[in-house]
Amino acid sequence: MSTNAAFRLQDAGFSRAQVEALGEFLDSQAATKTDLIEAKTELKAEIAEVKTELKAGIAAVRTELKAEIAEAKADIIKWMFGTIVAQTALIIAAVKLLH
Template sequence: MDPLNELPRRAMTAIVFDTLAYAEKLEAAGFTHEQAKGQAHALREIIDDQIATKQDLAALDASVSTRIAALDASVSARLSETKAELIKWYIGTMFAMTALVVGLVKLIH
């Protein structure tokens, strides 16, 4: 059996990398069998570590959705507090203005 056939052929969710074909191309370019096999395994590990899978994306989506929901709740609460503060200040200012106008009217007459 050819030792290159020992190289794993795995398909990932995002990319397919044929380690055997890669190693064969390296050997054809002048690499030794061991160099080609080592390069193929090393590149396979790099690809495995760098490519996001559907599960990675689903976990990220769930995390982002949770954070967005928490942020939405926080913003809604702050908007409600701000609205209450604005109404309080508006009413207070209106009473103060009314008192000022009434005082000035009494002062003038």
């Protein structure tokens, strides 16, 4: 607590003991540079951990999507081949019926 603040509190009717007690309380509640550095370090570590987890999660999703896309491609190729065979058979049958 600043000296000006202490004088203003005394001028407002606070006793010296009250001003000192309030000053000690405020000093005990204020964050120090060390507290801020520790908090910053902890936050950096947590952010790094979250980044690592997100990268792993994204990699897993990519792998899963690639597998699903490959499976979908295989299904499409099967259906296209089946459709081509069926159309060819229909065309051959229609040609035979017309001749």
